[in-house]
Amino acid sequence: EAQVTQNPRYLITVTGKKLTVTCSQNMNHEYMSWYRQDPGLGLRQIYYSMNVEVTDKGDVPEGYKVSRKEKRNFPLILESPSPNQTSLYFCASSPYVDHEQYFGPGTRLTVT
């Protein structure tokens, strides 16, 4: 089944403790992206990747890092999480840029 998977689905952590949210797609898509969703603000793009080893900042990249070492994986790294990063995070992929994106199920992160 073609899909985008994220892990974990739920995470509660403390301020400053590094964490990684994984994202994987099995559709051989070139383009991958991370979003955060907050009430009243909709979805905002954090980072995106046009292909392996090619990443760029979205609208809200501060406090996040990404890497794209393989085509299928696009992890989101929070080196020192803070409470304002409490949010619902979505990974998405598409065959290429300009094509519609397919979203994963989401990761709900709480930073205390």
Added chain:
Amino acid sequence: GQQLNQSPQSMFIQEGEDVSMNCTSSSIFNTWLWYKQEPGEGPVLLIALYKAGELTSNGRLTAQFGITRKDSFLNISASIPSDVGIYFCAGQLRAGTASKLTFGTGTRLQVTL
């Protein structure tokens, strides 16, 4: 970043009614997309629009890409209970090697029997 104004914020309608929602932007996009999100799930693509003026249907859903490239609307005809959810517009702009997707703030749709 770019701003997308989506309206209305929420709608309460009766089953069988038609629904209309729209998005406007301060700048142009190359692509307009409409997504639906249900509780606990990621957004699911409903309709994609690639050309200014394009009118596209998907079952009871119809969407249009405004000719100014700064707006789009989504219509749902003869609503049914399973239409409940949050609908998001999204504009995609490609500039050189960069491509960003900007989402509207969503329209929450409730359908009563």
